[in-house]
Amino acid sequence: MIFASRNTFHKTPFGAVKAGERVTFTLTPSRTLGWGKVFLCVNDELGGRYTETQLRWRGLQGACDLYETSLDTSGMLGPVWYWFRYERADGSGGFYDNPGALPDGEGEVSPANPRGWQQTVILPDAKPSPDWFGRGVTYHIVPDRFCKGDAKTPELESMPGDRVLHETWDETPQFLPDKNGEVRNRDFFGGNIAGVIEKLPYIRSLGVDTIYFSPVFEAASNHRYDTACYTRIDPLFGTEEEFSRLCDEASSLGIRILLDGVFNHTGYNSEYFNGAGFYPTLGAAQSKESPYYGWYCFTEWPDRYDAWWGVYTLPQVNEENPDYFQAIVTGKDSVVRRWLRAGASGWRLDVADELPDWFIEALRAAAREEKDDAVIIGEVWEDASNKIAYGVRRRYLLGRELDGVMNYPLRSSLIGFLMGEDAANFKRAMETLRENYPHDAYYSLMNALGTHDTPRILTVLGAAPEDWAQTKEARAQLSLTPEKRALAVRRLKVAACILFTFPGSPCVLYGDEAGLEGFEDPLNRRCYPWGREDAELVSWYKTLGELRAKSEALRAGGIRYLRAEGGVLAYERVSGGEKVLVCANRGENADAVTMGGNGLILLDKLTGDVFRSKNGVLTVPLDPLSVRILT
Numbered sequence: 298m299i300f301a302s303r304n305t306f307h308k309t310p311f312g313a314v315k316a317g318e319r320v321t322f323t324l325t326p327s328r329t330l331g332w333g334k335v336f337l338c339v340n341d342e343l344g345g346r347y348t349e350t351q352l353r354w355r356g357l358q359g360a361c362d363l364y365e366t367s368l369d370t371s372g373m374l375g376p377v378w379y380w381f382r383y384e385r386a387d388g389s390g391g392f393y394d395n396p397g398a399l400p401d402g403e404g405e406v407s408p409a410n411p412r413g414w415q416q417t418v419i420l421p422d423a424k425p426s427p428d429w430f431g432r433g434v435t436y437h438i439v440p441d442r443f444c445k446g447d448a449k450t451p452e453l454e455s456m457p458g459d460r461v462l463h464e465t466w467d468e469t470p471q472f473l474p475d476k477n478g479e480v481r482n483r484d485f486f487g488g489n490i491a492g493v494i495e496k497l498p499y500i501r502s503l504g505v506d507t508i509y510f511s512p513v514f515e516a517a518s519n520h521r522y523d524t525a526c527y528t529r530i531d532p533l534f535g536t537e538e539e540f541s542r543l544c545d546e547a548s549s550l551g552i553r554i555l556l557d558g559v560f561n562h563t564g565y566n567s568e569y570f571n572g573a574g575f576y577p578t579l580g581a582a583q584s585k586e587s588p589y590y591g592w593y594c595f596t597e598w599p600d601r602y603d604a605w606w607g608v609y610t611l612p613q614v615n616e617e618n619p620d621y622f623q624a625i626v627t628g629k630d631s632v633v634r635r636w637l638r639a640g641a642s643g644w645r646l647d648v649a650d651e652l653p654d655w656f657i658e659a660l661r662a663a664a665r666e667e668k669d670d671a672v673i674i675g676e677v678w679e680d681a682s683n684k685i686a687y688g689v690r691r692r693y694l695l696g697r698e699l700d701g702v703m704n705y706p707l708r709s710s711l712i713g714f715l716m717g718e719d720a721a722n723f724k725r726a727m728e729t730l731r732e733n734y735p736h737d738a739y740y741s742l743m744n745a746l747g748t749h750d751t752p753r754i755l756t757v758l759g760a761a762p763e764d765w766a767q768t769k770e771a772r773a774q775l776s777l778t779p780e781k782r783a784l785a786v787r788r789l790k791v792a793a794c795i796l797f798t799f800p801g802s803p804c805v806l807y808g809d810e811a812g813l814e815g816f817e818d819p820l821n822r823r824c825y826p827w828g829r830e831d832a833e834l835v836s837w838y839k840t841l842g843e844l845r846a847k848s849e850a851l852r853a854g855g856i857r858y859l860r861a862e863g864g865v866l867a868y869e870r871v872s873g874g875e876k877v878l879v880c881a882n883r884g885e886n887a888d889a890v891t892m893g894g895n896g897l898i899l900l901d902k903l904t905g906d907v908f909r910s911k912n913g914v915l916t917v918p919l920d921p922l923s924v925r926i927l928t
Contacts (some may be wrong), residue, residue, distance in 0.1 A: 299326045299393060300381070302414045303732055313417035313682075313735040320368045320416060324352065324381065324393075325361040328342025334384040335364045338392075338413070343375040343690065349382065373418040374695060376683045376733070380413030415684050419735050426737035427670040429553065431701065432641070432852040433506025434797070434842055435804040438493065439749050440510055440534050441519045442824045443807050446491025451532045455574045457566040458517025458526050460533075467826070469773055470519075470819040482518040485852045486824050490535030490543050501550045503810060504842020507802065509555040509645060510548060511749050513540070520749065520822070522557075522647060523564030523611055525576075527625070527632040537639060544640025552641075553642035555674070558633070560625055560660075561651040562605040563592075570598075570612050581612075591618045604618055605651070616656045626660050633660055634667045642671060645743075649675035649699065650686040657698040674743055675699040682707065682733040694738045701741030704801060706730060708746055711795060712757060714866065715788045715883050724861035731856070740853065742801030746792055746809065749822060753815040754792070754806075759785025765816070772816040786812070787922045789839050791881050794903075794924040797841040798851050798870060798879045810838035816903050844902055844926060850875040860890055865919065878927040882919035890917045899927040 300322070301307045309321050319603040326332045335352040352364035370377070384390040394412045445466065453460045461471075461484045471484040493500075493508070500508065512521035515531045545552050565572040569589040571580020581589045582599045592614050594603040605611040614621055625632045633644065644664065646652060657675070664671040673694060677684060681702045684691045693699045695897050712724040731739050746754040767775065777785060789809075796803040808823070812831030815821040845851045854872035861867070864884030870877045878899065880890045897910040899917065903926055908917055917925060 300324050300396070303728060312732050313419055314370055315423060316373055316418050316421045317371045320370060321590055322366055322368070322379075324364040325358055326364070326383070326393075327361050328357075329360075330383075331364065331385045332364075332383040333386045336384075337366050337368065337379050337383045338382055339368065340378040340413070341373050342378065344373055346438060352381075358600060370416075370418045375418060375690060375692060376421065377416045377418055378413045379416055398742075415683060415733050417694075417733050417735065419685045419694070420696035420754070423735070424665075426700035426741045427643075427672050428737075428740070428853070429670065430507060430555075430672045430674070431741040431800070431802050433802055434504045434506040434845060435507040435743060435802045436500055436503065436510050437509045437745065437804055437806045438511065439520070439648075439807065439822055440489075440493075440513050440531070441485055441521075442822055444492030444496050444784050444825060444827065445487045446489055446493070446495045448489050448491035448535070450487055453533075453718070455516075456515070456532055457564075457573070460485055460517075462487060466824050467829075468534060468820055472769060472773055472819050480819070481671075482502065482520055482819065485533060487533060488824070489533065490530075490539040494539075494546055496545055497547055497550055497552070501552060503805065503838055503844075504846045505552060505805075506794045507553045507555055507642075509743075509804065512557045512559055512647075516609075517566040518564070520819075522559050523562075523563045523566070524559050525567040528635070531793070532909070534906045541640045548640075548665065548757065555643050555645055555672070556636055556641045557647055558644040558660075559647040560614070560616070560632075560656075561648050562611040565610040565612060572612075588620065591615065593696070608707070610770045613651075616653055617836045622656070622659075626656070626663050631663060633663050637664060637667045642668070643673060643700075644671075645674045645676065645703075646699070647676055649677050649693065649702070650684070650691070654689075654692045654698060657693070661698060661700075672741070673698070675702045677702040678705045680730060680733060681738075682730075694735055696735070699738070701738050701743060703748070704730075704742040704744045707742070707744050707799070707801075708751070711792055712754075715758060715792055717883075720861040720866040720883075723866060724858050725738060728858075739855075740800050743804045744796055744799055744801045745806065745838075746789075746796060747802040747806040747807070747821070748804075750818065751821065752817050753813055753821050754809055755782070755785045755789055755812060756814045756816055758788040758792070760816075769816075769820075773820055775816070776814055782814075786831070786834060788883070791833065791883060791922060793838060793841060794926065795866070795879065795881060797845050798877065798926060800854075800856055800870075803841075805838065810835055848875065848877055849873065850877045859892065864888065876928070878917075879924070880917055880919055880927065881924040883922060885921050887921055888919045890919065891915065892917075902926045902928060 299618045335427050336349045339348045350366055351367040355363045355365050379600045380394040382392050396413045463486050474480050513534055514807050515526040515529045516523050530537055563569050568576040570582050572582040581587045581593050592616050593612050603613040605613050661673045680839040681693045706726055710723045712721045759777045808825045811826055812834050815823055850870040854870040857869050859867040865882050865888050867880045867890045882888045892915050894910050895913050897915045899908045
């Protein structure tokens with residue numbers, strides 16, 4: 298091994314550093330390679346600098362030369378790319394780059410075409426993320442679909458959007474387009490705050506520390522990502538007083554509330570845009586004299602305007618407009634501040650890629666000023682440490698913007714592993730994030746198997762290709778066969794076990810723990826199946842929640858992989874003197890994990906099985922498609 302960026306012999310310290318810290322690099326090329334001179338090549342992208350530094354020869358290590366140098370990161374910021382160049386005595390030479398770098402560019406490595414390793418450099422005064430979020434379990438609720446408590450339903454005519462209320466809780470959500478080809482999402486089931494309060498003991502029994510709500514504010518659609526009023530709870534969901542009561546009662550059980558902030562766009566049917574004229578306010582679509590006219594960017598008033606991904610019902614706001622910025626962020630009674638005062642503990646930012654860096658930075662500053670342990674989580678689907686959005690390298694995790702992001706790479710990698718990919722791929726993807734992300738950000742990730750934007754995880758793990766190929770009408774009525782469901786449940790139990798034992802906050806989409814099925818949106822947003830839950834799965838999730846709550850290693854410990862190959866994934870979480878070993882076998886055949894150690898005894902917390910070392914070796918047997926959590 299010439300260089301391994303995650304091995305602290307080759308590079309120290311591990312992972313991201315604060316600007317001004319020195320990073321030491323050690324290379325050990327075989328003498329047979331004939332390297333005479335070796336240079337560290339650094340592309341400081343944001344700083345616009347490219348440098349080469351010659352490594353010092355320190356002697357021999359066995360049959361290898363030992364070269365060393367250090368990098369002063371003062372003045373650097375963001376992802377810094379590095380690789381190595383070597384020269385031989387005969388005048389030949391070349392580059393030694395990252396064999397795992399993606400994507401693999403064409404041609405020779407150069408400052409213009411780096412395929413190197415990433416060194417993340419964050420601000421020297423970066424504030425630590427509040428640790429409460431990453432330590433705990435999160436429960437994701439789509440407000441209209443969780444529980445309809447004993448509360449009077451307001452008149453639908455008093456709300457925007459031509460709403461329709463379903464007669465029964467277990468009906469299929471409307472999914473077919475109307476005569477204009479639109480899926481209007483105007484059908485409601487009436488899930489409300491009273492229902493959430495009623496079910497708080499159940500939520501807590503899952504080990505939940507945080508409830509993350511999809512938008513709760515007044516909107517025309519059932520998903521409510523088309524905000525109609527930022528200062529009113531949707532009447533069908535409840536009132537501000539009920540919301541504060543919910544926050545208080547949740548807090549008494551040790552549960553915090555995370556709200557969804559949709560600040561890149563509003564609804565067409567909103568008191569700000571007022572495209573349908575529902576509100577008595579003078580909206581931007583009605584008059585250029587409207588106080589909200591400057592909130593939007595019209596190309597041809599009133600019918601042509603910037604909209605989120607061109608969706609006309611979601612007119613995009615101009616974050617640079619002073620009035621909008623003050624209303625959402627900086628004002629004394631701004632949206633961000635007032636709902637923290639009402640009882641929320643933080644915000645999840647919808648489509649964070651669409652929000653400017655300076656906007657997110659100011660938003661977090663305002664939130665922390667209002668509540669010093671408020672957390673800000675961003676919706677970012679890729680590696681947030683090097684994300685480029687609209688041609689701009691984003692600064693999400695450099696110390697002043699997001700505390701963490703939604704960990705979609707974990708979801709895709711974990712599903713890939715369960716469906717047959719090599720465990721090495723999962724380890725590689727997760728270790729890349731751990732190396733690229735600041736420590737606090739990695740431990741503040743929102744780790745989920747499913748969200749309101751993805752098909753239900755049980756369906757993903759059980760449906761066959763021919764099921765996905767059917768029409769949407771057919772998929773709306775399609776349930777897994779008993780055989781497919783049994784397999785999906787076994788896979789889900791393994792996946793959930795990994796989710797609950799991994800760094801970051803395990804996030805459970807309401808109903809996943811109850812065995813809810815469903816293909817793509819809106820079929821994935823059926824109502825929670827009260828009275829028809831999968832008791833086996835609910836019990837499994839409760840067990841996992843209890844194990845995590847009682848284990849400091851699982852809540853905040855370090856991670857080290859013991860095996861990641863084929864169908865077996867094994868890693869340990871360590872905190873102080875506590876070690877927890879997780880062993881998963883997604884294969885169809887039995888397997889085992891072995892380790893050395895005299896007098897070693899392991900207890901499986903899921904089954905009660907005890908394993909003891911013999912002759913200095915301990916073997917942990919793994920049944921097909923099974924998992925163990927051992928202490």
